[in-house]
Amino acid sequence: MKKIISTALAIAMAVCLNTSAYAAGGTMKNADTILASMSLEEKIAQTFMVDFRTWNGEDMTVLPAVVADAISKYKFGSFILFANNVKTTEDTLALTKDLQTAVTKDGGLPMLITTDQEGGSVVRLGSGTPLPGNMALAAGGNLENARNAGRIIGQELMSLGINSTLAPVLDVNCNANNPVIGLRSFSDDPAVVSCFGIAFNEGLAESGAVGCLKHFPGHGDTAVDSHYGLPLVDRSYEELRERELVPFAEAIKNGADMVMTAHILYPQVDSTKVYSSKTGKMESRPATMSHIIITDILKGEMGFDGVVCTDALNMAGVSANFGEVQAAVEALAAGADMLCMPAADIGNANGLKRFETLIKGIAKAVEDGTLPQSRLEDAVRRILTLKISRGILQYDGSLLTAEKAAATLGNPGFKAEEMNMADEAVTLVRNDSGAVPVKLSSGSRILLMCPYANECEPMMNGFRRALKKLPANEMAEARTYQYSASDYSASGKLLEALKWADTVIINSEISSAAKMKYSSWFSCGVKNVTEYCKRNGKTCIVVSVDKPYDVQLYPDASAVLAVYGDKGTGPNLRAGVEAALGVFNITGTLPVNIPAFNASTGTYSSEIVYPRGFGLKVIVEPKHVAGSLGQRLVNNSGRITPADLQSNTKK
Helix, strand or coil: CCCHHHHHHHHHHHHHHHHHCEEEECCEECCHHHHHCCHHHHHHHCEEEECCCEEEEEECCCCCCCHHHHHHCCCCCCCECCCCCCCCHHHHHHHHHHHHHHHCCCCCCCCCECCCEEEECCCCCCCCCCCHHHHHHHHHHHHHHHHHHHHHHHHHHHHHCCCCCCCEEEEECCCCCCCCHHHCCCCCHHHHHHHHHHHHHHHHHCCCCEEEEEEECCCCCCCCCCCCCCCCCCCCHHHHHCCHHHHHHHHCCCCCCEEECCCCCCCCCCCCCCCCCCCCCECCCHHHHHHHHHHHHHHCCCCCCCCECCCCCCHHHHCCCCHHHHHHHHHHHHHCCCEECCCCCCCCCHHHHHHHHHHHHHHHHHEEEEEHHHHHHHHHHHHHHHHHHHCCCCCCHHCCCCCHHHHHHHHHHHHHHHHHHHHHHHHEEEEHHHCCCCCCCCCCCEEEEEECHHHHHHHHHHHHCCCHHHHCCCCCEEEEEEEEEEECCCCCHHHHHHHHCEEEEEECCCCHHHCCCCCCCCHHHHHHHHHHHHHHHHHHHEEEEHHHHHHHCCCCCCCCEECCCCCEEEEEEEHHHHHEEEEEEEECCCCEEEEEEEEEEEEEEEEEEEECCEEECCCCCCHHHHHHHHCCCCCCCCCCCHHHHHHCCCC
């Protein structure tokens, strides 16, 4: 697999290198030539990845003149877009064009324009193909799906003038309590994460988009979200090398443009502290500010020669203990090359002054030797080299049209691939008495239940699609019902709905250990429904739509499925309903171990209830489904087994 991916990336890079050198007045320029022409302030601004989510209280979907002027003045190196900015295809394309026009107006260089388009639970685009997400891809066991997911994301972004995405996530989600990674991770097995992460990154490279491996050296074994606190991973470097660092090391060997650092403390790796001018005391260094982790390990021992980007510097993992100037200086000095959101939450003209303060503060650090000028120039050189190799400095807005973007985003081919990915991911964990597939007949009544209103339509869409594919004699009626914190017991309107149905398909949406306890309405509601159905002879199929650790919770369910995604606009919810109704073969397997949950302590134990790789198979008989879909049998071509994953070998 390494050879295949390395060859593909080498070809892609060669194409870029042949077409993307920065040209000015007909003279080809390399990174050092460009660097030599830049002022100190321009070098500093080149390391900035800035954001403007809102402006004067409104989402910034159009570039205000004052922001355009600031971009022209400072010549920022990169811009990050959020959901606030990218609501429609037409507006997003116009915005990226205006951004590039502004930055190049007075001789500035085109920007790296990026966003967090990971697929699944983290997507930014208001239009396009959401995809089922990383854990779903790994559950399907098909590396080609991961490669195609990267390609689809890359092509959609590139059509909008967004030349980068902060993905793939290479965190090994080995902590079931992890509040921020979860479904964003491919697996709790570093070999699985390596294989799928590399394939995903290869797909991005094929599209021409710049990928960014995150969150180095690993955010998978944390119980704190670094957006709101400072996680600590008390593991030795040797232990990290055995697990967390494996996917990063493998992906770097196979070609990687960018790596994002994590705001996490690793005291056994770096126990040094620095005086904080904000708190007035010595503070520990998170990975983002650790010379040992970034320069010695990532760039030194692991040989990464691309761009190191920080996670957002406004996150509490950094901003709680350090002011903006000190955080930026310390990150650059540690070896970071690009500063993500060094001055964040700027939403009006008055706030723009903070950029001036920040640039002057970093310049002072260079002048007094706190930040060596050679380190700053190395950072800028790496950024310029990336922009040259990926063709960013050859930006031509005339090649980007609204027609091309509209034809690319969410096109039927991408949607078909998305559906296939979601279908292959569906995992059957329990199937008492063969409840799945549901035996339908004329007059069957199916109640589709979910905790959020935006999940009703995707579930009903799955039902409608299923009826079109099933034999004519297998007709049924379906209704949706949203259960909530005020309506989750088998009484009142819910009881009326349950009495009407003979089959219930209910979503279990458990995002944290706290919701695993039946004191939470999220799990208690599902439990109440399964118990009622069992007492009254009704079929009840539970579909785990968030982290799959809840598949152990419902002993009275007739069957339990996992689909690894709960986005109302995503394909996972639809796939869960179609799988339950027998539209396609169920072949997915768990990409993570399911540790036993101890309700009395509210924590997970070391006992494994269902092991990684577990999944019951359901092969739909050809006669069961109408049309060509009925002929769809298990095909192992392109799929991988746990043994393949352990050896990093593509089958």
